[in-house]
Amino acid sequence: MKKYKKFLKPLIYSLTFIFFIIISYRSAKPRYKPEHFTDIFNDFSWLGNWPKWLDFPLMQPLNSGFDWLIVKYGLFFEGINNFLLGLYTTMKNSLVGLPWPIVIAIVIFITYFASGRKTNTTVMVAFCTFFLGFLSPRYWDKCIMTTCIVLIGMLLCIVVGIPIGIAMARNKKIRNALLPILDLMQTIPSFCYLIPGILLFGLGAVPAIIAIFVYAVPPLIRLTDLGIRLVDKEVIEASEAFGANKRQTLLGVQIPLALPNIMQGINQCTMMSLAMVVIASMIGTRGIGDEVLLGLQQLNVGMATEAGIAIVLLAIIFDRITQSYGEKIQERTQPKKEIKF
Amino acid sequence: MSKIEIRNVYKIFGDSPSKVLPMVQDGATKEEVLEKTGHTVGLDNVSLSIEEGETFVCMGLSGSGKSTLIRHINRLIDPTSGEVLVEGTNVMDLDQKNLIEFRRHKMSMVFQRFGLFPHKTVIENVGYGLEVQGKTPEERNKIAMEKIESVGLNGFEHQYPNQLSGGMQQRVGLARALATNTNVMLMDEAFSALDPLIRSDMQKQLIDLQSELKKTIVFITHDLDESLRLGDHIGILNGGRLVQVGTPVEIIMNPADDYVKAFVKDVNRAKVLKAKVIMSSTNEANGIDKSNLIKVNEDQFIEEFLPQVVCTNANCEVVDKEGNTKGYITNKELQKSLSKS
Numbered sequence: 011m012k013k014y015k016k017f018l019k020p021l022i023y024s025l026t027f028i029f030f031i032i033i034s035y036r037s038a039k040p041r042y043k044p045e046h047f048t049d050i051f052n053d054f055s056w057l058g059n060w061p062k063w064l065d066f067p068l069m070q071p072l073n074s075g076f077d078w079l080i081v082k083y084g085l086f087f088e089g090i091n092n093f094l095l096g097l098y099t100t101m102k103n104s105l106v107g108l109p110w111p112i113v114i115a116i117v118i119f120i121t122y123f124a125s126g127r128k129t130n131t132t133v134m135v136a137f138c139t140f141f142l143g144f145l146s147p148r149y150w151d152k153c154i155m156t157t158c159i160v161l162i163g164m165l166l167c168i169v170v171g172i173p174i175g176i177a178m179a180r181n182k183k184i185r186n187a188l189l190p191i192l193d194l195m196q197t198i199p200s201f202c203y204l205i206p207g208i209l210l211f212g213l214g215a216v217p218a219i220i221a222i223f224v225y226a227v228p229p230l231i232r233l234t235d236l237g238i239r240l241v242d243k244e245v246i247e248a249s250e251a252f253g254a255n256k257r258q259t260l261l262g263v264q265i266p267l268a269l270p271n272i273m274q275g276i277n278q279c280t281m282m283s284l285a286m287v288v289i290a291s292m293i294g295t296r297g298i299g300d301e302v303l304l305g306l307q308q309l310n311v312g313m314a315t316e317a318g319i320a321i322v323l324l325a326i327i328f329d330r331i332t333q334s335y336g337e338k339i340q341e342r343t344q345p346k347k348e349i350k351f
Numbered sequence: 352m353s354k355i356e357i358r359n360v361y362k363i364f365g366d367s368p369s370k371v372l373p374m375v376q377d378g379a380t381k382e383e384v385l386e387k388t389g390h391t392v393g394l395d396n397v398s399l400s401i402e403e404g405e406t407f408v409c410m411g412l413s414g415s416g417k418s419t420l421i422r423h424i425n426r427l428i429d430p431t432s433g434e435v436l437v438e439g440t441n442v443m444d445l446d447q448k449n450l451i452e453f454r455r456h457k458m459s460m461v462f463q464r465f466g467l468f469p470h471k472t473v474i475e476n477v478g479y480g481l482e483v484q485g486k487t488p489e490e491r492n493k494i495a496m497e498k499i500e501s502v503g504l505n506g507f508e509h510q511y512p513n514q515l516s517g518g519m520q521q522r523v524g525l526a527r528a529l530a531t532n533t534n535v536m537l538m539d540e541a542f543s544a545l546d547p548l549i550r551s552d553m554q555k556q557l558i559d560l561q562s563e564l565k566k567t568i569v570f571i572t573h574d575l576d577e578s579l580r581l582g583d584h585i586g587i588l589n590g591g592r593l594v595q596v597g598t599p600v601e602i603i604m605n606p607a608d609d610y611v612k613a614f615v616k617d618v619n620r621a622k623v624l625k626a627k628v629i630m631s632s633t634n635e636a637n638g639i640d641k642s643n644l645i646k647v648n649e650d651q652f653i654e655e656f657l658p659q660v661v662c663t664n665a666n667c668e669v670v671d672k673e674g675n676t677k678g679y680i681t682n683k684e685l686q687k688s689l690s691k692s
Contacts, residue, residue: 242464244465244466245466245467245468245469247427247460247462247466248460248462248466248468249468249479250454251425251454251458251459251460251537252454252460252480252527252531253451253453253456253480253483254451254483255451255483262483263468266470267470
């Protein structure tokens, strides 16, 4: 029995390989193929250049599959589109409608309490926020648009990513199945999903949000998974030994102790979202990214740099707020060692 | 009926333990099994019974399976084969829900590296067992405060574990185990991570608590002095096998094999052996010089009357509480009992 197992996998792999070759040969156009397939073994000229019949047909089925998806599940995607677009528009309109000093005040308020009343961080973030409009008055509204896209993208990442991360940490099979998918999501060029995004959701903010999700959710999932698995085994054992059920262990012990790592994941998630927003401007997403694009198109170095600085400032604001919140949590779970008597 | 009974428990770690089990049952040693199958034998046919209200010390070097054994009692680890009976119920027959109830109300545990929750304060840590039982905060804080007082940590209840020294942390662990008021307490090398002075302090505290509470304690240690001090019975494990079970005196006077002999070699016998153990009874003791006698209580340890014997070169007369003569100890017997055999 055991001897069989050893050969099973290589056998499956080689059979699949042969199957692929047969498919590629059969689906190739007749003019590329030799007259009869036995000619392959008589005339070896095809070994020189890569023969045109040895071409795995992936493009056609993908295209037709995608068309089928649009026809069959069009309504479903439209629903997602309407939901996300509605969320984005409400958020954007209400923020753009507010007077700018109030928006800055809100940012200061959030930072002050998220950072655990740290004055330094608050002053720096306030200054950066002010500088967004100070750089160019045009940027203010565009930065708000970008922020809204990033926030909705992050929200989506958190809602989907953290539960998946938890599931991965608890189940080895799920982890093994998901890790290659996460690798794929991180390495596949972003245009490969930006363009189907346009076809499914049209131009604008929604494909950008989807692109942000695809690009930024893997680090959050990974860090959630890692954070939960890194929780001291003896602490988990202690919780089990006192009769905690799985939910009590997860909510009372594992998640609180994994929070610093999860916050790091959210921080990573934000940074990657901002990077994606610039790329998304190429598919017509409005925001600060299109200023960079405009500057590039006009070869206007000053304009591109100015917009670039605005993006950096935005990144600093996001980073400082999430980082300092993470630090605050970490201080709570791992207080400094000072023995008081 | 015994409080805890362990019957023919085997535990094998590896990919397919049930296949290796027959080989272990046929008497293969740990090394043979590891070499032939790559499986590690954790426990090899361990049977023992622990009476209500006693302190049972399980001793062995690291890797002897003692921590594995203790985790079978509350089923943090499932045995490969065998039964664990606590108050007559087979722990292996419990389903998930009953197992949780069992852990909540029948057992508590103290861990080697304390297993405290770093994100909870001392009082929250102590009340954790009650928290998972679903008690209200007022109720559990009241009980937790009592237990914190009983281990002498008043005033530290709102500190975090990291702010306490090792000895104090383990007192928190002890208080947490006491808070659920279970009859059985499992202590997994509870004092091994502490320095010698604090360790002996904690041992004394445990002895005091035990004389009051009369719990059934299963205590794991690799320190023979500790086991002699705390244990009513001692079980010695070697390579997953239980080599000897007995009272401290039995272990010292009649070590079962070379392994146990090596263990007890360096013990200070004068500290462990009592007068009544080494005396020869009245009718056996003929021809003793009764002119020069010291009166010794039967429950005194040798070290308590040894200096007197050395000074006066006298023989001892062993008496019980009422003053009746129980037997005699001559220099010859003293010499025999103190020399390392």
